């Protein structure tokens with residue numbers, strides 16, 4: 001494992017409101033602004049960031065475009081683009097890099113989902129990020145790790161602007177809502193991530209259990225193409241809420257009110273996530289599929 005040789009992180013950003021209607025992160029960042037001792041550690045400086053202030057103000061996901069799809073360099077360098085979120089992305093990149101020259105930054109981006117995903121840590125496949133996520137899972141057995149290979153999708157999210165990063169997804173919770181239980185879980189997860197980064201910096205992070213399960217992103221599944229006059233199609237009752245449960249060929253995934261059923265066709269097993277996520281309706285995405293692999297197999301790729 002090459003993890004011990006990874007450089008320390010000097011600065012950690014705790015980010016809320018990248019999606020302005022995901023209020024858990026917003027509330028926690030506001031709380032820590034008043035009571036920061038809980039998020040301070042000796043080996044790094046912790047900064048707070050409300051990343052999309054106008055969307056937070058309106059309690060909506062975004063103003064012009066999804067901020068968490070706005071960090072690709074070619075988009076940031078296109079000066080003709082005056083979307084609010086692209087402007088915010090430019091400022092955040094500057095904050096993460098230009099204001100911390102020579103320092104290594106880590107972003108913890110706090111999200112919620114309407115899907116029944118429990119507590120999920122989202123990372124790319126960089127070993128330091130995976131090791132920190134695996135450490136959190138050792139402390140909180142209910143945590144799952146959802147990882148993405150490098151792609152425009154993963155490189156366009158806010159975390160990509162920092163040297164290291166983890167996205168926190170907790171659900172189900174409706175959009176625009178603050179709830180005590182989701183707040184408590186998110187608070188506990190953030191404490192564990194900060195402790196793991198602190199251990200990483202001190203080179204005392206335990207080597208991760210190589211058998212740790214990682215759900216590697218495979219693909220999105222879209223709602224079936226239908227004529228506009230056809231009856232609406234929705235997620236099948238047998239799939240609803242079954243995030244991270246194995247899905248095999250033939251299992252029903254969609255239905256309509258006439259009783260028609262659409263079965264899953266494709267490689268098996270796959271593990272669905274973000275089932276019936278409200279934010280993805282506008283992209284026609286019904287859920288995403290992952291492959292369940294071990295941490296060891298991911299690190300040896």
Ligand SMILES: [Zn+2]
Pocket residue numbers: 018019022110111112
């Ligand atoms: Zn989000």
